[in-house]
Amino acid sequence: MNEPIRRARTGERREQILDVALRLFGERGAGSVTTRQIAQAVGISQPSLYAHFATADAIADELCVRAFDVLHTRFEAMAAAVTDPWDRLDALGRAYIEFGLEHPDMYRIAFMPTRQMQPPQGMTFDLETTDPGLAAGLRAFASLRDTIATIRGGDDGEGPVIAQTIWALVHGLTSLLISKPYFPWAQRERLIAEVLIMARVHLASRRIA
C-alpha cells in the first residue's frame, strides 16, 4: 500500500538538508521556502531531496519535532531544578511562551497547521505518525501538566480540564504574539507575567482541600 520512503533515512546529507532548511525557514519564513531553494542551498538537485525525505512537509515536521524535543529536555531539567511547584509552574510557563517566540515557525507548524487533520483511520491511530508536531509538543507540555497535578495534590477528576485550560491560556498568548506581531500589544513582559498570575490564581481557586 504505502511504500514510505525509497532510501534509507540515515546519512550526513540528511542532516545537512535539515540544517539548511532550518536556516532558510528562519530567513524567509517556513511557508515560503520551496524544495528547490533548499536543494540549491545544499548543492544538490531538487528531486534528490526525495531520497532523504518522503515529502516536503516531512522536512518541516522533523525540524519541528527536534525543536520541541529540545524544549522537552529543558523542561525536564527545570522540573528537577526548581523544587517549589508554584515557582516551577512559573518557570515552565514562561519557558513555554518564550520557546514559541524564539521558534515561531516550529510553533506554527506544530499548533497552527495549514491543512486539516485527517480523522484517525481505524484502530491504527498513532499520534506520532499522524501529527508528529503535536506529539512532540505534548511531550514538552507533560511537564507542565505534571506540575499542575503536584500543586493540586490529588486527583478529583478535574485535573485534565484544569491542565488543558491552562495550556489553552499559555498557548493563546504565544499563538497571538506570533501570528499578530503588529497588533498594539501591551508590553510583552507584562502580558507574560499577567498570564502566569492568571494561571496561579485559577489553580489556587481549584486546589483540593
Place this chain on the structure above:
Amino acid sequence: MNEPIRRARTGERREQILDVALRLFGERGAGSVTTRQIAQAVGISQPSLYAHFATADAIADELCVRAFDVLHTRFEAMAAAVTDPWDRLDALGRAYIEFGLEHPDMYRIAFMPTRQMQPPQGMTFDLETTDPGLAAGLRAFASLRDTIATIRGGDDGEGPVIAQTIWALVHGLTSLLISKPYFPWAQRERLIAEVLIMARVHLASRRIA
C-alpha cells in the same frame, strides 16, 4: 459546448462566487480549495474569477470579514440585551468560542495565518488593508473588551493587559479545539465553562477598589 449565457447583473456573480467558495471551504477545508474548483462549481472559467477578485486570497479574506461582521452584530445585540456585566462576559466569551468552532475556516484565516505578516510600510499602515481578517475579528472583540472595562469600573492603566490576557485565554481554547480536534480533550462544555470561570476569577482579583 457553448450554451448562451444569460449575464448576471453586476455584483450578482461576485456574490455567487462567494457563496460557492463558502460551501466548498466547508466541504473540503479552506486550504485545499483551488480557484479552478470554485470556477467550475460556479460555471465559469478559472481566469474569470480575476474579474471579480484581485487574488485568490481575496475571496477567503472577504468571507472572513463577513463572518466576523456577523459575530460583531451578534455581540452588539448581546451587549444590549444582557445588562449584568458578569453575565455579559460569560455570554460574549461563550459566543466567541462557539463562533470559532462553527466557522473554523474563517477563524483560521483570521487568527492562524499561514504566511508571515509583512511589516507595516511607512506611515500609511492601515489594519483594514493589511490584515482585514484581524480587523474584523477585533471589531467583534471590542465588545468583550468594553465589558471587561465596565466590570473593572475604572482605568488604572491595567485595562489593556487584562483584556489582552483574557482574549489570549479565549482564543487559546478556540484555536486548540480547532487545530487539534483529535486530541483527547475533556468534555468540550466543561472546558468552555472552565475558561469562563478562569476569566471571572482573574477579573475579580484585578478589580479596581
Place this chain on the structure above:
DNA sequence: GATGATAGGCTATCGACGATAGGTCTTCAA
C-alpha cells in the same frame, strides 16, 4: 579481479497551482 547490491545522485517530465495576456461578445448610453 569480476559481480551485483545499494546508496545517492542526475535529467526529464508530470499534473496542478495562481496568475496574465489578449481577443470576443453583450450591454447600454451618447
Place this chain on the structure above:
DNA sequence: TTGAAGACCTATCGTCGATAGCCTATCATC
C-alpha cells in the same frame, strides 16, 4: 449607430511538489 466598458473566453506562463528512469561510486562476496 456606435463605441466604451464589463464580463467572459482560450491560451499560456512560471513555479510548485512529486515521479520515472538512468548513471556512478562503493563495497562485500565469490
